[in-house]
Amino acid sequence: MTVDLDWNNLGFDYMKLPFRYISHFKDGKWDDGELTDDATLHISESSPSLHYGQQGFEGLKAYRTKDGHIQLFRPDQNAARLQKTAERLMMAPVPTEKFVDAVVQVAKANEDYVPPYGTGATLYIRPLLIGVGPVIGVQPAPEYIFTVFAMPVGPYFKGGFKPTNFVVSYDYDRAAPHGTGAAKVGGNYAASLIPGQNAHHTGYSDVIYLDPATHTTIEEVGSANFFGITKDGTFVTPKSPSILPSITKYSLLWLAEHRLGLKVAETTIKIDELDDIAEAGACGTAAVVAPIGAIDIKDKHHVFYSETEAGPITTKLYEELTGIQFGDVEAPEGWIVKVD
Numbered sequence: 571m572t573v574d575l576d577w578n579n580l581g582f583d584y585m586k587l588p589f590r591y592i593s594h595f596k597d598g599k600w601d602d603g604e605l606t607d608d609a610t611l612h613i614s615e616s617s618p619s620l621h622y623g624q625q626g627f628e629g630l631k632a633y634r635t636k637d638g639h640i641q642l643f644r645p646d647q648n649a650a651r652l653q654k655t656a657e658r659l660m661m662a663p664v665p666t667e668k669f670v671d672a673v674v675q676v677a678k679a680n681e682d683y684v685p686p687y688g689t690g691a692t693l694y695i696r697p698l699l700i701g702v703g704p705v706i707g708v709q710p711a712p713e714y715i716f717t718v719f720a721m722p723v724g725p726y727f728k729g730g731f732k733p734t735n736f737v738v739s740y741d742y743d744r745a746a747p748h749g750t751g752a753a754k755v756g757g758n759y760a761a762s763l764i765p766g767q768n769a770h771h772t773g774y775s776d777v778i779y780l781d782p783a784t785h786t787t788i789e790e791v792g793s794a795n796f797f798g799i800t801k802d803g804t805f806v807t808p809k810s811p812s813i814l815p816s817i818t819k820y821s822l823l824w825l826a827e828h829r830l831g832l833k834v835a836e837t838t839i840k841i842d843e844l845d846d847i848a849e850a851g852a853c854g855t856a857a858v859v860a861p862i863g864a865i866d867i868k869d870k871h872h873v874f875y876s877e878t879e880a881g882p883i884t885t886k887l888y889e890e891l892t893g894i895q896f897g898d899v900e901a902p903e904g905w906i907v908k909v910d
């Protein structure tokens with residue numbers, strides 16, 4: 571039985587659910603991990619995650635299907651990415667099997683909070699890996715905590731599947747050329763708070779970041795990747811070592827090629843050569859597929875397909891992706907993990 575919530579009007583807000591998973595890494599190994607109702611972490615005041623940013627996280631969703639079951643979308647990819655993040659920050663990696671098992675346990679334990687099919691809402695799941703323990707020098711933590719919690723959410727960008735506008739950031743970058751842009755770490759988000767808030771205050775959904783070295787090519791949106799559909803029907807998305815490799819983006823890339831029959835390319839997208847791009851969007855687990863109406867580049871207002879209507883290919887990609895996630899469209903091999 572699902573709990574009684576206003577499922578159609580959920581925002582993207584924290585909600586304390588009954589259960590979360592927690593596991594500790596100590597003396598070189600992970601313990602078995604367990605579900606707990608304790609939503610507060612108890613850690614040393616000198617934990618490196620607090621002082622030196624030695625932490626990383628993930629984001630994925632559980633979906634309610636038409637027949638009432640619960641399923642996950644490509645959780646093995648989140649596990650692999652958290653392992654890459656752990657490697658970059660010298661943290662203890664969480665094995666894929668342990669990661670997926672933790673996520674399944676949390677979705678199952680909180681099943682009453684997985685939104686009903688048809689509301690568009692989902693259970694957002696947040697795995698978190700932090701370095702803990704009593705050290706004050708700059709060095710990797712002796713111990714780690716891996717925790718997974720969850721909450722029901724609605725659309726990340728207000729309005730759902732409707733175009734919104736973005737602004738190009740020239741004053742701030744989210745990542746350095748050989749920094750941690752490709753790792754899902756909190757520090758990248760701390761760096762994006764000022765430009766993000768400036769963008770929200772001036773009426774934009776979010777910021778579009780350019781390559782930090784030259785400010786000439788598109789990198790990504792603050793918390794989502796960028797894609798475009800060119801006038802000759804090619805799905806294009808930026809290639810750069812400082813972009814966070816979005817699982818949604820690589821899924822769309824595959825679907826564009828194999829389900830929609832488009833040409834696809836990970837390539838350079840110059841900010842002053844956008845006339846060739848007919849449709850544009852932002853994509854990520856939270857953003858899903860969010861059509862971009864227009865972007866402001868300094869004084870220039872560049873409209874893509876339309877500021878009020880999503881383009882036809884963006885719409886098809888959205889339907890194919892969400893169809894798979896909610897179990898209405900046949901998934902490619904290995905993309906869906908059933909929770910119950």
Ligand SMILES: *Cc1c(COP(=O)(O)O)cnc(C)c1O
Nearest residue numbers: 793794795814816817818854855
């Ligand atoms: C998590 C994230 C994304 C989206 O990745 P998905 O795997 O599609 O959810 C995009 N950009 C940044 C900066 C992110 O942190």
